[in-house]
Amino acid sequence: MKRHLGLTIAGGALLLGLAGCTNPYDPGQRALGGGAIGAGAGALIGAATGGSPATGALIGGAIGAIGGAATTPQAPPPGYYHRPPPPPGYGGGYGNGYGNPPPPPPPGYGYGNPPPPGPGY
Secondary structure (H helix, E strand, O other): OHHHHHHHHHHHHHHHHHHOOOOOOOHHHHHHHHHHHHHHHHHHHHHHOOOOHHHHHHHHHHHHHHHHHHOOOOOOOOOOOOOOOOOOOOOOOOOOOOOOOOOOOOOOOOOOOOOOOOOOO
């Protein structure tokens, strides 16, 4: 009994782990997932009500597969999850945006022209 329970828990953990590796916008994958969930639920219900677990699994799997394929959502547009590029001049390059060095002052502004560097400079 302990071995059977351990295998059941390990199998359930494996199925839950693999559930994250599917494409939610693929009707075939949703039909397989819905069929597996429906088969498991149908077997449990068939066994709990005194009926045949195999018959419950077949009926539940068929209903789950149809439901999974029928409820497939429409895929989002291709650029849905990407941020738009920043406007020109914002961070990057030496344009007229923020974060760029200021332009040089006009001639004759400030203290005049600096003296030329000395020899050997």
